Amino acid sequence: MTPPLRASLALLLAALAIATTAGGLVVDNADLTPAEVKLLFAMREYTLTYNEYADRLPGWVTGPFEDEKVNLYVTSPDGVLVIGITFHDGKIVQFDAKGCPDPIVTVTADSATVEEVMVSERPFDTFRTAMRHGTVTIEGNNFLGVLRSGMVRFGLWTMDLIRL
Numbered sequence: 001m002t003p004p005l006r007a008s009l010a011l012l013l014a015a016l017a018i019a020t021t022a023g024g025l026v027v028d029n030a031d032l033t034p035a036e037v038k039l040l041f042a043m044r045e046y047t048l049t050y051n052e053y054a055d056r057l058p059g060w061v062t063g064p065f066e067d068e069k070v071n072l073y074v075t076s077p078d079g080v081l082v083i084g085i086t087f088h089d090g091k092i093v094q095f096d097a098k099g100c101p102d103p104i105v106t107v108t109a110d111s112a113t114v115e116e117v118m119v120s121e122r123p124f125d126t127f128r129t130a131m132r133h134g135t136v137t138i139e140g141n142n143f144l145g146v147l148r149s150g151m152v153r154f155g156l157w158t159m160d161l162i163r164l
Contacts, residue, residue, distance in 0.1 A: 032081070032097060033078050035076070035078065035111075036074075036076075036078070036081045036097075039074065039081070039111060039114065039115070040081075040083070040095075040097060042115070042118060043083070043095070043114070043118070044095075046118045047092045047095070050091075050092060051091045051092055054090045054091045055090070060151060060152070060155045061152070061155070062090035063090075064148030064149070064151055064152055065087050065090075065104065065105070065148065066087060066089065066090045067087060067088055067089070068086075068087055068103075068104040068105075068148075069084060069085065069086050069087075069100035069101075069102065069103045069104060070084075070085045070087070070100070070103050070104060070105050070106070070107060071083070071084055071085070071099045071100055071103040071105075071106045071107070072084075072085060072106075072107045072108075072109070073106060073107070073108040073109075074109060074110070074111050074114055075108065075109070075110045075111065076110065076111040081097070081111075082097075082098065082099035083095055083096070083097060083099065084096040084097075084098065084099040084100030084103065085100070086100060102141075103141055103145075104140070104141060104142065104144060104145040104148065105138055105139060105140050105141055105145045105148065105149045106138075106139050106141055107136065107137070107138050107139075108136070108137045108139075109130065109135060109136040109137075110135055113130045113135045113136060116130075117130070128156055128159070128160065131153075131156055132160070138152060138153060
């Protein structure tokens with residue numbers, strides 16, 4: 001898998017994954033378990049790879065969330081960890097363990113899927129498979145979010161249809 005495709009997965013986990021170079025890692029929620037803190041830091045490292053390749057991604061991947069906020073709900077046996085992700089110019093600039101107010105979309109995945117995507121040799125394909133099986137969902141939280149998340153889902157569907 002090419003580096004741009006790897007990077008697009010991170011966006012979709014908003015894919016899907018998440019940390020910051022500009023705003024910094026915010027972990028001041030005393031309710032986080034050690035496993036959740038470990039996941040946050042792993043996502044931070046993965047996001048650095050995403051940001052490196054964000055400029056090379058197709059517009060239908062980065063455009064819908066270019067300057068938006070997204071909440072990622074990561075479910076586990078311990079509960080749900082909400083990670084707020086802030087994008088600027090198509091790159092991840094901040095994430096917060098408390099979530100973002102008024103996110104444009106909400107992405108939901110279980111912790112095993114998030115970790116599987118991050119360690120995969122083909123993370124974009126792993127993410128697409130998770131979307132097909134329903135272990136990752138993307139929902140718009142307002143009219144614009146519904147349109148933009150629909151555009152991403154349509155792009156993924158089209159790729160599946162033509163077997164890319």
